[in-house]
Amino acid sequence: xxxxxxxxxxxVFAAVIAVAALISCQKQxxxxxxxxxxxxxxxxxxxxxxxxxxxxxxxxxxxDLDAREKTLAxxxxxxxxxxxxxxRAEPEPVTRARAVSGAGPTSGYSTFYTKLEPxxxxxxxxxxxxxxxxxxxxxxxSWRPYTNGRWVYTDAGWTWISEEPFGWAxxxxxxWTRLRGIGWIWVPGQQWAPAWVSxxxxxxxxxxxxxxxxxRFDQRTGxxxxxxxxxxxxxxxxxFVATRxxxxxxxxSTILPPERNVAIVNQTTNVTNITYNNTTIVNExxxxxxxxxxxxxxxxxxxxxRNASVDVNVxxxxxxxxxxxxxxxxxxxxxxxxxxxxxxxxxxxxxxxVDLGWAAIGDHDAAKKTRDKMKAEAxxxxxxxxxxxVKAAATTTTASQGAxxxxxxxxxxxxxxxxxxxxxxxxxxxxxxxxxxTKMTPRRVIPSEPSPTPxxxxxxVPSASPLxxxxxxxxxxxxxxxxxxxxxxxxxxxxxxxxxxxxxTAIPMPDAASVPLISPGGKxxxxxKKEQKREEKKELKxxxxxxxxxxxxxxPSPSATP
Numbered sequence: 356x357x358x359x360x361x362x363x364x365x366x367v368f369a370a371v372i373a374v375a376a377l378i379s380c381q382k383q384x385x386x387x388x389x390x391x392x393x394x395x396x397x398x399x400x401x402x403x404x405x406x407x408x409x410x411x412x413x414x415x416x417x418x419d420l421d422a423r424e425k426t427l428a429x430x431x432x433x434x435x436x437x438x439x440x441x442x443r444a445e446p447e448p449v450t451r452a453r454a455v456s457g458a459g460p461t462s463g464y465s466t467f468y469t470k471l472e473p474x475x476x477x478x479x480x481x482x483x484x485x486x487x488x489x490x491x492x493x494x495x496x497s498w499r500p501y502t503n504g505r506w507v508y509t510d511a512g513w514t515w516i517s518e519e520p521f522g523w524a525x526x527x528x529x530x531w532t533r534l535r536g537i538g539w540i541w542v543p544g545q546q547w548a549p550a551w552v553s554x555x556x557x558x559x560x561x562x563x564x565x566x567x568x569x570x571r572f573d574q575r576t577g578x579x580x581x582x583x584x585x586x587x588x589x590x591x592x593x594x595f596v597a598t599r600x601x602x603x604x605x606x607x608s609t610i611l612p613p614e615r616n617v618a619i620v621n622q623t624t625n626v627t628n629i630t631y632n633n634t635t636i637v638n639e640x641x642x643x644x645x646x647x648x649x650x651x652x653x654x655x656x657x658x659x660x661r662n663a664s665v666d667v668n669v670x671x672x673x674x675x676x677x678x679x680x681x682x683x684x685x686x687x688x689x690x691x692x693x694x695x696x697x698x699x700x701x702x703x704x705x706x707x708x709v710d711l712g713w714a715a716i717g718d719h720d721a722a723k724k725t726r727d728k729m730k731a732e733a734x735x736x737x738x739x740x741x742x743x744x745v746k747a748a749a750t751t752t753t754a755s756q757g758a759x760x761x762x763x764x765x766x767x768x769x770x771x772x773x774x775x776x777x778x779x780x781x782x783x784x785x786x787x788x789x790x791x792x793t794k795m796t797p798r799r800v801i802p803s804e805p806s807p808t809p810x811x812x813x814x815x816v817p818s819a820s821p822l823x824x825x826x827x828x829x830x831x832x833x834x835x836x837x838x839x840x841x842x843x844x845x846x847x848x849x850x851x852x853x854x855x856x857x858x859x860t861a862i863p864m865p866d867a868a869s870v871p872l873i874s875p876g877g878k879x880x881x882x883x884k885k886e887q888k889r890e891e892k893k894e895l896k897x898x899x900x901x902x903x904x905x906x907x908x909x910x911p912s913p914s915a916t917p
Contacts, residue, residue, distance in 0.1 A: 555593065
Protein backbone atom coordinates (compact mmCIF):
# COMPACT_ATOMS: atom_id res chain seq x y z
CA UNK A 356 0.00 0.00 0.00
CA UNK A 357 2.76 2.37 0.94
CA UNK A 358 4.52 1.46 -2.28
CA UNK A 359 1.45 2.39 -4.33
CA UNK A 360 1.15 5.77 -2.59
CA UNK A 361 4.83 6.46 -3.15
CA UNK A 362 4.51 5.65 -6.85
CA UNK A 363 1.49 7.95 -7.19
CA UNK A 364 3.41 10.80 -5.56
CA UNK A 365 6.32 10.18 -7.88
CA UNK A 366 4.15 10.30 -10.98
CA VAL A 367 2.41 13.45 -9.75
CA PHE A 368 5.76 15.15 -9.09
CA ALA A 369 7.05 14.16 -12.52
CA ALA A 370 3.93 15.51 -14.16
CA VAL A 371 4.32 18.82 -12.33
CA ILE A 372 7.94 19.08 -13.47
CA ALA A 373 6.96 18.34 -17.08
CA VAL A 374 4.22 20.95 -17.03
CA ALA A 375 6.61 23.54 -15.54
CA ALA A 376 9.23 22.77 -18.19
CA LEU A 377 6.62 23.08 -20.91
CA ILE A 378 5.46 26.46 -19.61
CA SER A 379 9.06 27.67 -19.33
CA CYS A 380 9.79 26.72 -22.94
CA GLN A 381 6.69 28.48 -24.12
CA LYS A 382 7.68 31.66 -22.22
CA GLN A 383 11.20 31.62 -23.69
CA UNK A 384 9.78 31.17 -27.14
CA UNK A 385 7.40 34.06 -26.60
CA UNK A 386 10.22 36.41 -25.45
CA UNK A 387 12.35 35.44 -28.46
CA UNK A 388 9.48 36.19 -30.74
CA UNK A 389 9.00 39.55 -29.07
CA UNK A 390 12.69 40.41 -29.46
CA UNK A 391 12.58 39.40 -33.12
CA UNK A 392 9.51 41.55 -33.64
CA UNK A 393 11.17 44.55 -32.01
CA UNK A 394 14.31 44.06 -34.08
CA UNK A 395 12.24 43.85 -37.24
CA UNK A 396 10.41 47.07 -36.41
CA UNK A 397 13.70 48.85 -35.72
CA UNK A 398 15.11 47.71 -39.05
CA UNK A 399 11.98 48.84 -40.88
CA UNK A 400 12.13 52.23 -39.18
CA UNK A 401 15.81 52.68 -40.03
CA UNK A 402 15.12 51.69 -43.62
CA UNK A 403 12.28 54.20 -43.82
CA UNK A 404 14.45 56.97 -42.37
CA UNK A 405 17.26 56.13 -44.78
CA UNK A 406 14.84 56.18 -47.70
CA UNK A 407 13.43 59.53 -46.58
CA UNK A 408 16.93 60.96 -46.29
CA UNK A 409 17.80 59.77 -49.78
CA UNK A 410 14.59 61.27 -51.08
CA UNK A 411 15.46 64.62 -49.51
CA UNK A 412 18.92 64.51 -51.05
CA UNK A 413 17.45 63.76 -54.48
CA UNK A 414 15.01 66.63 -54.12
CA UNK A 415 17.81 69.00 -53.12
CA UNK A 416 19.93 67.90 -56.06
CA UNK A 417 16.98 68.34 -58.40
CA UNK A 418 16.35 71.82 -57.03
CA ASP A 419 20.01 72.74 -57.58
CA LEU A 420 19.88 71.46 -61.14
CA ASP A 421 16.68 73.40 -61.83
CA ALA A 422 18.26 76.59 -60.49
CA ARG A 423 21.34 76.12 -62.66
CA GLU A 424 19.23 75.40 -65.74
CA LYS A 425 17.18 78.55 -65.19
CA THR A 426 20.35 80.59 -64.71
CA LEU A 427 21.83 79.23 -67.94
CA ALA A 428 18.56 79.89 -69.78
CA UNK A 429 18.62 83.48 -68.60
CA UNK A 430 22.16 83.94 -69.76
CA UNK A 431 21.24 82.54 -73.19
CA UNK A 432 18.22 84.82 -73.40
CA UNK A 433 20.34 87.82 -72.43
CA UNK A 434 22.94 86.88 -75.05
CA UNK A 435 20.22 86.52 -77.67
CA UNK A 436 18.71 89.88 -76.74
CA UNK A 437 22.04 91.72 -76.95
CA UNK A 438 22.43 91.48 -80.79
CA UNK A 439 18.84 92.68 -81.20
CA UNK A 440 19.61 95.77 -79.15
CA UNK A 441 22.72 96.42 -81.23
CA UNK A 442 20.78 96.14 -84.50
CA ARG A 443 18.29 98.69 -83.26
CA ALA A 444 21.31 100.92 -82.45
CA GLU A 445 19.74 102.13 -79.23
CA PRO A 446 22.30 103.87 -76.95
CA GLU A 447 21.24 102.03 -73.79
CA PRO A 448 23.75 101.07 -71.05
CA VAL A 449 24.90 97.48 -70.64
CA THR A 450 23.49 95.93 -67.45
CA ARG A 451 23.69 92.49 -65.92
CA ALA A 452 20.58 90.38 -66.43
CA ARG A 453 18.34 89.89 -63.44
CA ALA A 454 16.95 86.46 -62.73
CA VAL A 455 13.25 85.69 -63.05
CA SER A 456 11.19 84.46 -60.11
CA GLY A 457 12.39 81.13 -58.81
CA ALA A 458 15.97 81.35 -60.13
CA GLY A 459 19.00 82.76 -58.38
CA PRO A 460 20.24 86.16 -59.58
CA THR A 461 23.73 86.13 -61.02
CA SER A 462 26.16 88.28 -59.05
CA GLY A 463 29.61 89.44 -60.08
CA TYR A 464 32.82 90.55 -58.45
CA SER A 465 31.28 94.00 -58.08
CA THR A 466 29.10 92.44 -55.37
CA PHE A 467 32.23 91.57 -53.40
CA TYR A 468 33.67 95.02 -54.00
CA THR A 469 30.60 96.88 -52.72
CA LYS A 470 29.35 94.57 -49.94
CA LEU A 471 32.73 94.03 -48.28
CA GLU A 472 33.90 97.64 -48.42
CA PRO A 473 32.10 98.71 -45.18
CA UNK A 474 33.85 95.93 -43.23
CA UNK A 475 37.43 96.43 -44.40
CA UNK A 476 39.64 97.80 -47.17
CA UNK A 477 40.51 96.75 -50.70
CA UNK A 478 44.15 96.54 -51.71
CA UNK A 479 45.76 96.00 -55.09
CA UNK A 480 48.65 93.56 -55.37
CA UNK A 481 50.92 92.73 -58.24
CA UNK A 482 50.41 88.97 -57.85
CA UNK A 483 46.79 88.52 -56.75
CA UNK A 484 45.09 91.61 -58.19
CA UNK A 485 42.43 93.17 -55.96
CA UNK A 486 42.36 91.64 -52.47
CA UNK A 487 40.37 92.49 -49.36
CA UNK A 488 41.45 92.81 -45.73
CA UNK A 489 39.01 92.86 -42.79
CA UNK A 490 39.26 95.83 -40.47
CA UNK A 491 40.13 93.48 -37.61
CA UNK A 492 43.05 91.98 -39.54
CA UNK A 493 44.51 95.41 -40.17
CA UNK A 494 44.29 96.46 -36.52
CA UNK A 495 45.23 93.20 -34.76
CA UNK A 496 48.00 90.77 -35.68
CA SER A 497 46.30 88.02 -33.69
CA TRP A 498 43.22 87.98 -35.92
CA ARG A 499 42.91 85.03 -38.26
CA PRO A 500 40.17 83.61 -40.51
CA TYR A 501 37.84 80.75 -39.53
CA THR A 502 37.79 81.63 -35.84
CA ASN A 503 34.67 83.72 -35.14
CA GLY A 504 32.02 81.06 -35.68
CA ARG A 505 31.56 77.30 -35.39
CA TRP A 506 31.76 74.06 -37.34
CA VAL A 507 28.64 72.03 -38.13
CA TYR A 508 28.42 68.77 -40.05
CA THR A 509 26.07 68.65 -43.04
CA ASP A 510 25.44 66.40 -46.02
CA ALA A 511 28.14 68.48 -47.79
CA GLY A 512 30.71 67.88 -45.06
CA TRP A 513 32.06 70.28 -42.46
CA THR A 514 30.48 73.70 -42.98
CA TRP A 515 31.69 76.92 -41.38
CA ILE A 516 28.93 79.03 -39.77
CA SER A 517 30.43 82.49 -39.44
CA GLU A 518 29.33 85.19 -37.01
CA GLU A 519 31.06 87.91 -39.06
CA PRO A 520 29.00 90.02 -41.48
CA PHE A 521 31.37 89.26 -44.35
CA GLY A 522 31.56 85.52 -43.70
CA TRP A 523 29.01 84.59 -46.42
CA ALA A 524 31.64 85.54 -49.01
CA UNK A 525 35.11 85.16 -47.52
CA UNK A 526 34.72 81.66 -46.03
CA UNK A 527 32.87 80.05 -48.93
CA UNK A 528 34.40 81.76 -52.00
CA UNK A 529 38.05 82.52 -52.74
CA UNK A 530 41.09 81.83 -50.57
CA TRP A 531 43.10 83.41 -47.74
CA THR A 532 46.79 84.15 -47.43
CA ARG A 533 49.00 86.17 -45.12
CA LEU A 534 51.34 88.85 -46.47
CA ARG A 535 54.39 89.84 -44.50
CA GLY A 536 53.93 93.31 -43.04
CA ILE A 537 50.27 93.42 -44.13
CA GLY A 538 48.47 90.53 -42.43
CA TRP A 539 45.69 88.23 -43.59
CA ILE A 540 44.05 89.12 -46.92
CA TRP A 541 41.27 87.47 -48.93
CA VAL A 542 41.53 86.77 -52.67
CA PRO A 543 38.08 86.61 -54.36
CA GLY A 544 36.92 83.51 -56.23
CA GLN A 545 33.86 82.06 -57.97
CA GLN A 546 33.46 78.54 -56.59
CA TRP A 547 31.29 78.02 -53.51
CA ALA A 548 32.22 75.41 -50.89
CA PRO A 549 31.22 74.68 -47.27
CA ALA A 550 34.75 75.83 -46.36
CA TRP A 551 38.18 76.03 -48.03
CA VAL A 552 40.52 74.63 -45.37
CA SER A 553 43.16 71.97 -44.80
CA UNK A 554 42.47 69.55 -41.90
CA UNK A 555 44.72 67.78 -39.36
CA UNK A 556 43.57 65.39 -36.62
CA UNK A 557 44.64 63.02 -33.88
CA UNK A 558 42.83 61.47 -30.94
CA UNK A 559 43.54 64.59 -28.89
CA UNK A 560 43.47 67.47 -31.38
CA UNK A 561 41.62 68.78 -34.44
CA UNK A 562 43.02 71.62 -36.54
CA UNK A 563 42.24 73.57 -39.70
CA UNK A 564 44.14 76.09 -41.84
CA UNK A 565 42.89 78.32 -44.71
CA UNK A 566 43.91 77.08 -48.13
CA UNK A 567 46.10 79.57 -50.06
CA UNK A 568 45.14 81.17 -53.40
CA UNK A 569 47.46 78.72 -55.16
CA UNK A 570 45.18 75.84 -54.08
CA ARG A 571 43.09 75.57 -57.22
CA PHE A 572 40.19 73.11 -57.08
CA ASP A 573 39.88 70.57 -59.86
CA GLN A 574 36.74 68.42 -59.96
CA ARG A 575 38.70 65.35 -61.02
CA THR A 576 41.52 65.43 -58.48
CA GLY A 577 40.00 67.43 -55.59
CA UNK A 578 42.21 68.43 -52.65
CA UNK A 579 43.29 65.67 -50.28
CA UNK A 580 45.77 64.86 -47.51
CA UNK A 581 48.72 66.11 -49.59
CA UNK A 582 47.62 69.74 -49.17
CA UNK A 583 50.23 70.54 -46.48
CA UNK A 584 53.06 69.08 -48.49
CA UNK A 585 52.00 70.46 -51.88
CA UNK A 586 51.13 74.01 -50.82
CA UNK A 587 53.71 74.23 -47.99
CA UNK A 588 51.18 75.19 -45.31
CA UNK A 589 53.16 75.93 -42.15
CA UNK A 590 52.16 75.21 -38.54
CA UNK A 591 51.45 78.87 -37.82
CA UNK A 592 48.59 78.85 -40.33
CA UNK A 593 46.63 76.30 -38.28
CA UNK A 594 44.04 76.72 -35.56
CA PHE A 595 44.03 73.74 -33.16
CA VAL A 596 41.44 72.78 -30.56
CA ALA A 597 41.18 69.82 -28.24
CA THR A 598 39.03 67.09 -29.81
CA ARG A 599 36.62 67.19 -26.87
CA UNK A 600 36.08 70.93 -27.58
CA UNK A 601 35.53 70.61 -31.32
CA UNK A 602 32.10 71.84 -32.43
CA UNK A 603 31.73 74.47 -29.70
CA UNK A 604 29.37 77.38 -30.34
CA UNK A 605 32.33 79.78 -30.43
CA UNK A 606 35.46 78.15 -31.81
CA UNK A 607 37.53 81.22 -30.95
CA SER A 608 37.22 80.54 -27.22
CA THR A 609 38.59 76.98 -27.54
CA ILE A 610 41.56 77.58 -29.89
CA LEU A 611 44.90 76.62 -28.34
CA PRO A 612 47.89 79.04 -28.28
CA PRO A 613 49.78 79.13 -31.61
CA GLU A 614 53.05 78.48 -29.75
CA ARG A 615 51.95 74.86 -29.37
CA ASN A 616 51.24 74.34 -33.07
CA VAL A 617 54.62 72.84 -33.96
CA ALA A 618 54.31 70.15 -31.31
CA ILE A 619 50.67 69.45 -32.23
CA VAL A 620 51.45 69.17 -35.95
CA ASN A 621 53.96 66.42 -35.12
CA GLN A 622 51.18 64.55 -33.26
CA THR A 623 48.53 64.86 -36.00
CA THR A 624 48.05 63.74 -39.59
CA ASN A 625 46.46 65.51 -42.53
CA VAL A 626 42.90 64.32 -43.23
CA THR A 627 41.88 66.89 -45.88
CA ASN A 628 39.31 65.48 -48.32
CA ILE A 629 37.61 68.05 -50.57
CA THR A 630 35.75 66.39 -53.42
CA TYR A 631 33.08 67.13 -56.05
CA ASN A 632 29.80 65.22 -55.96
CA ASN A 633 26.92 66.00 -58.31
CA THR A 634 27.30 69.80 -58.64
CA THR A 635 28.33 70.14 -54.97
CA ILE A 636 31.79 70.60 -53.46
CA VAL A 637 32.00 68.40 -50.36
CA ASN A 638 34.36 69.29 -47.50
CA GLU A 639 35.07 66.08 -45.65
CA UNK A 640 37.89 65.91 -43.13
CA UNK A 641 37.76 64.55 -39.57
CA UNK A 642 35.57 61.46 -39.39
CA UNK A 643 32.12 62.55 -38.17
CA UNK A 644 31.42 59.42 -36.09
CA UNK A 645 34.84 59.58 -34.39
CA UNK A 646 34.52 63.25 -33.56
CA UNK A 647 30.98 62.83 -32.26
CA UNK A 648 32.12 60.02 -29.96
CA UNK A 649 35.14 61.99 -28.65
CA UNK A 650 33.67 65.52 -28.35
CA UNK A 651 31.62 66.63 -25.39
CA UNK A 652 29.75 69.06 -27.63
CA UNK A 653 26.47 67.88 -29.22
CA UNK A 654 27.29 66.98 -32.83
CA UNK A 655 24.06 67.07 -34.81
CA UNK A 656 24.00 66.19 -38.49
CA UNK A 657 22.30 68.88 -40.60
CA UNK A 658 20.98 69.11 -44.12
CA UNK A 659 22.62 71.92 -46.08
CA UNK A 660 20.40 74.20 -48.13
CA ARG A 661 22.18 76.64 -50.42
CA ASN A 662 20.10 79.71 -51.17
CA ALA A 663 21.13 80.67 -54.70
CA SER A 664 18.19 83.08 -55.09
CA VAL A 665 19.34 85.42 -52.33
CA ASP A 666 19.97 89.01 -53.40
CA VAL A 667 22.99 90.05 -51.37
CA ASN A 668 22.46 93.67 -52.44
CA VAL A 669 19.15 93.75 -50.54
CA UNK A 670 19.31 91.09 -47.84
CA UNK A 671 21.86 90.60 -45.07
CA UNK A 672 23.20 87.13 -45.98
CA UNK A 673 23.53 85.44 -42.60
CA UNK A 674 23.47 81.64 -42.11
CA UNK A 675 20.27 80.34 -40.57
CA UNK A 676 19.75 77.10 -38.62
CA UNK A 677 16.16 75.83 -38.72
CA UNK A 678 15.64 72.49 -37.03
CA UNK A 679 17.76 69.99 -38.95
CA UNK A 680 18.47 72.36 -41.86
CA UNK A 681 21.25 74.92 -42.31
CA UNK A 682 20.40 77.65 -44.84
CA UNK A 683 23.35 79.59 -46.25
CA UNK A 684 23.61 82.25 -48.95
CA UNK A 685 25.26 80.88 -52.10
CA UNK A 686 24.67 83.30 -55.00
CA UNK A 687 26.02 82.34 -58.41
CA UNK A 688 29.14 84.45 -59.06
CA UNK A 689 29.92 85.22 -62.68
CA UNK A 690 33.37 85.76 -64.16
CA UNK A 691 35.00 89.12 -63.38
CA UNK A 692 34.41 91.93 -65.86
CA UNK A 693 37.04 94.43 -66.96
CA UNK A 694 34.84 97.30 -65.78
CA UNK A 695 34.43 95.86 -62.28
CA UNK A 696 36.80 97.23 -59.67
CA UNK A 697 36.63 98.48 -56.08
CA UNK A 698 35.38 102.02 -55.61
CA UNK A 699 38.33 102.82 -53.34
CA UNK A 700 41.72 101.10 -53.11
CA UNK A 701 43.53 101.76 -49.84
CA UNK A 702 47.01 100.61 -50.89
CA UNK A 703 48.88 99.41 -53.95
CA UNK A 704 51.34 96.62 -53.06
CA UNK A 705 53.96 96.11 -55.76
CA UNK A 706 56.15 93.66 -53.82
CA UNK A 707 54.25 90.72 -52.31
CA UNK A 708 55.94 88.53 -49.69
CA VAL A 709 53.78 85.64 -48.54
CA ASP A 710 54.10 84.30 -44.99
CA LEU A 711 53.49 80.55 -45.30
CA GLY A 712 53.50 79.97 -41.54
CA TRP A 713 57.14 78.99 -41.02
CA ALA A 714 58.79 82.36 -40.31
CA ALA A 715 57.60 82.53 -36.69
CA ILE A 716 59.31 79.23 -35.77
CA GLY A 717 62.55 80.08 -33.99
CA ASP A 718 63.83 76.50 -33.78
CA HIS A 719 64.98 75.70 -37.32
CA ASP A 720 65.61 72.05 -36.48
CA ALA A 721 62.03 71.67 -35.24
CA ALA A 722 60.74 73.40 -38.37
CA LYS A 723 62.73 71.04 -40.61
CA LYS A 724 61.47 68.03 -38.68
CA THR A 725 57.88 69.21 -39.01
CA ARG A 726 58.21 69.86 -42.74
CA ASP A 727 59.75 66.42 -43.27
CA LYS A 728 56.83 64.84 -41.40
CA MET A 729 54.31 66.62 -43.62
CA LYS A 730 56.13 65.43 -46.74
CA ALA A 731 56.20 61.85 -45.47
CA GLU A 732 52.45 61.77 -44.79
CA ALA A 733 51.32 61.90 -48.43
CA UNK A 734 52.74 62.41 -51.91
CA UNK A 735 50.90 64.77 -54.25
CA UNK A 736 49.50 63.04 -57.35
CA UNK A 737 51.05 63.60 -60.75
CA UNK A 738 47.84 65.24 -62.02
CA UNK A 739 47.54 67.74 -59.16
CA UNK A 740 46.60 71.25 -60.35
CA UNK A 741 49.52 73.65 -60.90
CA UNK A 742 50.54 75.59 -57.81
CA UNK A 743 50.98 78.87 -59.67
CA UNK A 744 48.19 81.36 -58.98
CA VAL A 745 46.30 82.40 -62.09
CA LYS A 746 44.29 85.60 -62.04
CA ALA A 747 40.69 85.29 -63.16
CA ALA A 748 40.43 86.40 -66.77
CA ALA A 749 38.48 89.66 -66.97
CA THR A 750 36.01 89.98 -69.84
CA THR A 751 34.70 93.18 -71.35
CA THR A 752 31.06 94.19 -71.16
CA THR A 753 30.79 96.33 -74.28
CA ALA A 754 28.16 95.30 -76.78
CA SER A 755 30.51 95.31 -79.75
CA GLN A 756 33.01 92.98 -78.07
CA GLY A 757 30.26 90.59 -77.10
CA ALA A 758 29.62 89.89 -80.78
CA UNK A 759 33.23 89.76 -81.91
CA UNK A 760 34.90 86.46 -82.58
CA UNK A 761 38.44 85.81 -81.30
CA UNK A 762 39.83 86.20 -84.79
CA UNK A 763 38.28 89.63 -85.31
CA UNK A 764 40.43 91.53 -82.83
CA UNK A 765 40.52 95.27 -83.35
CA UNK A 766 43.39 96.86 -85.16
CA UNK A 767 44.43 100.48 -85.38
CA UNK A 768 43.71 102.15 -88.71
CA UNK A 769 44.32 105.69 -89.89
CA UNK A 770 41.40 108.11 -90.08
CA UNK A 771 40.97 110.66 -92.90
CA UNK A 772 43.07 113.76 -92.40
CA UNK A 773 43.03 117.10 -94.22
CA UNK A 774 46.37 116.21 -95.74
CA UNK A 775 47.07 112.79 -97.19
CA UNK A 776 50.75 112.94 -96.22
CA UNK A 777 51.84 112.29 -92.64
CA UNK A 778 55.30 113.35 -91.57
CA UNK A 779 57.19 110.49 -89.96
CA UNK A 780 59.34 111.06 -86.88
CA UNK A 781 62.38 108.89 -86.12
CA UNK A 782 61.04 106.83 -83.20
CA UNK A 783 62.23 103.40 -82.02
CA UNK A 784 58.79 101.79 -82.28
CA UNK A 785 55.26 102.84 -83.03
CA UNK A 786 53.26 101.02 -80.38
CA UNK A 787 49.54 101.72 -80.02
CA UNK A 788 48.04 101.36 -76.58
CA UNK A 789 44.44 101.15 -75.49
CA UNK A 790 42.44 101.96 -72.39
CA UNK A 791 41.69 99.18 -69.84
CA UNK A 792 37.96 99.55 -70.40
CA THR A 793 38.01 98.49 -74.06
CA LYS A 794 40.91 95.99 -73.98
CA MET A 795 41.66 96.78 -77.65
CA THR A 796 44.76 94.88 -78.76
CA PRO A 797 46.54 96.37 -81.81
CA ARG A 798 47.60 93.90 -84.42
CA ARG A 799 51.31 93.18 -84.41
CA VAL A 800 53.27 94.95 -87.14
CA ILE A 801 56.42 93.34 -88.50
CA PRO A 802 59.34 95.79 -88.28
CA SER A 803 61.15 96.77 -91.44
CA GLU A 804 64.56 95.41 -92.35
CA PRO A 805 67.50 97.51 -91.06
CA SER A 806 69.22 99.58 -93.68
CA PRO A 807 72.01 102.16 -93.72
CA THR A 808 69.48 104.89 -94.45
CA PRO A 809 66.85 105.80 -91.88
CA UNK A 810 63.81 103.54 -92.11
CA UNK A 811 60.40 105.09 -92.68
CA UNK A 812 58.46 104.70 -89.45
CA UNK A 813 55.10 106.25 -88.86
CA UNK A 814 53.80 107.36 -85.49
CA UNK A 815 50.32 106.16 -84.43
CA VAL A 816 47.55 108.53 -85.37
CA PRO A 817 45.98 109.93 -82.17
CA SER A 818 42.45 109.69 -83.56
CA ALA A 819 42.58 105.95 -84.31
CA SER A 820 39.32 104.11 -84.86
CA PRO A 821 38.73 100.35 -84.53
CA LEU A 822 37.63 98.09 -87.34
CA UNK A 823 33.90 97.97 -88.08
CA UNK A 824 31.94 95.89 -85.61
CA UNK A 825 29.82 92.91 -86.73
CA UNK A 826 26.73 95.12 -86.44
CA UNK A 827 28.32 97.62 -88.81
CA UNK A 828 29.28 94.82 -91.17
CA UNK A 829 25.71 93.61 -91.11
CA UNK A 830 24.57 97.14 -92.02
CA UNK A 831 26.88 97.24 -95.02
CA UNK A 832 25.69 93.84 -96.19
CA UNK A 833 22.04 94.79 -95.93
CA UNK A 834 22.45 98.16 -97.66
CA UNK A 835 23.78 97.69 -101.22
CA UNK A 836 24.76 101.35 -101.39
CA UNK A 837 27.12 101.01 -98.43
CA UNK A 838 30.42 99.70 -99.76
CA UNK A 839 33.17 98.38 -97.50
CA UNK A 840 35.74 100.95 -96.45
CA UNK A 841 39.12 100.59 -98.15
CA UNK A 842 42.06 99.57 -96.01
CA UNK A 843 44.75 102.12 -95.14
CA UNK A 844 47.98 100.88 -96.68
CA UNK A 845 50.91 103.12 -95.67
CA UNK A 846 53.41 103.73 -98.39
CA UNK A 847 56.73 105.36 -97.62
CA UNK A 848 58.21 107.88 -100.05
CA UNK A 849 61.46 109.82 -99.77
CA UNK A 850 62.53 112.83 -101.76
CA UNK A 851 66.13 111.59 -101.95
CA UNK A 852 68.01 108.47 -101.03
CA UNK A 853 69.91 110.35 -98.30
CA UNK A 854 66.81 112.00 -96.83
CA UNK A 855 66.66 111.53 -93.05
CA UNK A 856 62.95 112.24 -92.71
CA UNK A 857 60.98 110.25 -95.28
CA UNK A 858 57.22 110.76 -95.54
CA UNK A 859 54.50 108.18 -95.22
CA THR A 860 51.49 108.55 -97.49
CA ALA A 861 48.18 107.35 -95.99
CA ILE A 862 45.14 106.61 -98.15
CA PRO A 863 42.07 108.22 -96.56
CA MET A 864 39.15 105.99 -95.73
CA PRO A 865 35.55 106.80 -94.84
CA ASP A 866 34.62 106.95 -91.17
CA ALA A 867 33.09 103.73 -89.84
CA ALA A 868 30.47 105.79 -88.03
CA SER A 869 29.04 106.88 -91.36
CA VAL A 870 28.19 103.32 -92.40
CA PRO A 871 24.49 102.52 -91.87
CA LEU A 872 23.84 99.96 -89.13
CA ILE A 873 20.34 98.78 -89.95
CA SER A 874 18.52 97.64 -93.00
CA PRO A 875 16.04 100.12 -94.50
CA GLY A 876 13.72 97.25 -95.21
CA GLY A 877 12.86 96.62 -91.53
CA LYS A 878 12.65 93.03 -90.23
CA UNK A 879 14.51 90.23 -91.97
CA UNK A 880 13.13 86.93 -93.13
CA UNK A 881 14.81 83.64 -92.24
CA UNK A 882 16.34 83.40 -95.71
CA UNK A 883 17.71 86.93 -95.45
CA LYS A 884 19.19 86.16 -92.03
CA LYS A 885 20.91 83.04 -93.40
CA GLU A 886 22.24 85.02 -96.33
CA GLN A 887 23.40 87.74 -93.95
CA LYS A 888 25.33 85.23 -91.79
CA ARG A 889 26.86 83.70 -94.91
CA GLU A 890 28.03 87.10 -96.14
CA GLU A 891 29.40 87.92 -92.70
CA LYS A 892 31.51 84.76 -92.73
CA LYS A 893 32.82 85.58 -96.19
CA GLU A 894 33.72 89.12 -95.18
CA LEU A 895 35.39 87.86 -91.99
CA LYS A 896 37.56 85.46 -94.02
CA UNK A 897 38.41 88.28 -96.40
CA UNK A 898 39.42 90.53 -93.51
CA UNK A 899 41.62 87.82 -92.01
CA UNK A 900 43.33 87.31 -95.35
CA UNK A 901 43.88 91.04 -95.79
CA UNK A 902 45.17 91.30 -92.22
CA UNK A 903 47.72 88.56 -92.90
CA UNK A 904 48.82 90.28 -96.11
CA UNK A 905 49.00 93.61 -94.31
CA UNK A 906 51.18 92.05 -91.60
CA UNK A 907 53.64 90.85 -94.24
CA UNK A 908 53.82 94.23 -96.01
CA UNK A 909 53.13 96.53 -93.06
CA UNK A 910 56.59 98.11 -93.13
CA PRO A 911 57.74 98.55 -96.73
CA SER A 912 61.18 99.88 -97.38
CA PRO A 913 61.19 103.51 -98.53
CA SER A 914 61.37 103.99 -102.27
CA ALA A 915 63.38 106.81 -103.71
CA THR A 916 61.50 109.22 -105.95
CA PRO A 917 63.10 111.88 -108.15
